[in-house]
Amino acid sequence: MPESAKAGMFEKTPTFSFEFFPPKTPEGAASLLETVERLKAFRPAFVSVTYGAGGSSRELTRDVVQRVQAGGLSTVPHITCVGHTEAEIADILESYVQSGARAVMALRGDPPQNDPSYDRSRDVFQHASQLVAFIRKWEEQRKLPFRLTIGVAGFPEGHPESRNRLQEMEFLKAKMDEGADYICTQLFFDNHAFFDFRARCRLLGISAPIVAGIMPITTLKGMHRMATLSAGTNFPARLLKALLRAGGDRESVERIGINYASQQCAELLDEDVDGIHFYTLNKSRATMEIYRNLGINNYFDVDRIHNLSEIQKLQS
Numbered sequence: 001m002p003e004s005a006k007a008g009m010f011e012k013t014p015t016f017s018f019e020f021f022p023p024k025t026p027e028g029a030a031s032l033l034e035t036v037e038r039l040k041a042f043r044p045a046f047v048s049v050t051y052g053a054g055g056s057s058r059e060l061t062r063d064v065v066q067r068v069q070a071g072g073l074s075t076v077p078h079i080t081c082v083g084h085t086e087a088e089i090a091d092i093l094e095s096y097v098q099s100g101a102r103a104v105m106a107l108r109g110d111p112p113q114n115d116p117s118y119d120r121s122r123d124v125f126q127h128a129s130q131l132v133a134f135i136r137k138w139e140e141q142r143k144l145p146f147r148l149t150i151g152v153a154g155f156p157e158g159h160p161e162s163r164n165r166l167q168e169m170e171f172l173k174a175k176m177d178e179g180a181d182y183i184c185t186q187l188f189f190d191n192h193a194f195f196d197f198r199a200r201c202r203l204l205g206i207s208a209p210i211v212a213g214i215m216p217i218t219t220l221k222g223m224h225r226m227a228t229l230s231a232g233t234n235f236p237a238r239l240l241k242a243l244l245r246a247g248g249d250r251e252s253v254e255r256i257g258i259n260y261a262s263q264q265c266a267e268l269l270d271e272d273v274d275g276i277h278f279y280t281l282n283k284s285r286a287t288m289e290i291y292r293n294l295g296i297n298n299y300f301d302v303d304r305i306h307n308l309s310e311i312q313k314l315q316s
């Protein structure tokens with residue numbers, strides 16, 4: 001791992017981090033700030049803010065980044081290259097850096113769904129690896145006094161467009177070779193898929209931190225939406241059986257989703273995951289419940305995970 005990344009966000013692993021999306025209404029913005037306040041108590045290594053997905057614009061992402069950054073948290077704004085020129089990407093990077101961000105998540109993005117005029121062949125970058133290379137070039141030309149930490153996406157169960165899973169891993173490696181510092185995965189419900197993905201990365205010589213993306217199911221409607229958005233994510237029978245037992249009862253579904261995600265997190269931590277990234281959907285409840293199920297009540301508990309000698313001092 002490059003020294004800068006090790007000394008920065010991943011100085012202490014496992015990291016805990018949260019993902020937010022930019023709200024479109026004042027009510028949504030107020031609710032997000034409340035969520036940020038609640039989750040801040042756990043002093044996450046970083047919080048990331050999505051871009052473009054769901055129609056969010058660069059201004060919305062930048063506004064959230066500014067507010068969150070002002071609240072003392074390190075932000076990782078996302079940037080996608082679909083539909084953008086080099087100049088636009090440079091502008092976005094500049095605005096993120098001006099907002100105080102020192103890291104960025106570099107993604108290709110997905111083509112806009114309802115825009116028949118969109119012509120992908122006109123995109124300046126076809127793949128995220130080219131975006132990573134551009135960001136490194138930009139920061140050099142811009143003579144930034146720091147090195148941006150760059151995250152990229154990984155897909156434990158395969159990217160839905162890939163027809164060749166071996167080649168897909170080579171494309172992931174290309175993103176790292178161009179200068180990415182860490183991988184954050186697509187959400188998954190099958191830890192074996194994650195462990196196998198991590199092992200495949202290590203076989204390819206990727207030693208960078210691999211952060212596991214976790215999204216607890218809180219409603220059945222949300223689960224169906226998630227199944228569409230995170231195309232390719234597998235829903236294991238064990239999870240589906242538990243949900244069937246709940247028979248559509250809202251409270252039971254939420255409890256099952258949170259318990260399932262808690263078990264996933266516990267196993268990931270036992271197996272020395274580099275980090276856990278919660279897809280929060282701008283809400284704090286499920287994430288806080290998971291923390292509680294893991295026995296983590298505040299930041300000091302998070303910190304203790306790193307230090308076995310703390311066990312001597314513990315008394316119940």
Ligand SMILES: Cc1cc2nc3c(=O)[nH]c(=O)nc-3n(C[C@H](O)[C@H](O)[C@H](O)COP(=O)(O)OP(=O)(O)OC[C@H]3O[C@@H](n4cnc5c(N)ncnc54)[C@H](O)[C@@H]3O)c2cc1C
Pocket residue numbers: 049050051052053078079080106107108109110126127128129152153154159160161162167168171175184185186187213
């Ligand atoms: C953690 C995470 C956060 C995300 N955040 C956002 C967000 O904020 N906004 C948003 O719009 N989307 C977001 N996405 C979705 C993402 O943009 C899409 O999944 C997109 O389809 C893939 O992005 P990528 O960066 O992995 O692309 P790439 O790495 O470019 O890969 C896309 C596809 O192209 C293939 N490929 C890569 N390189 C080559 C090559 N040289 N030749 C041929 N094929 C190649 C890959 O195997 C893959 O199938 C996120 C996804 C994840 C996992």
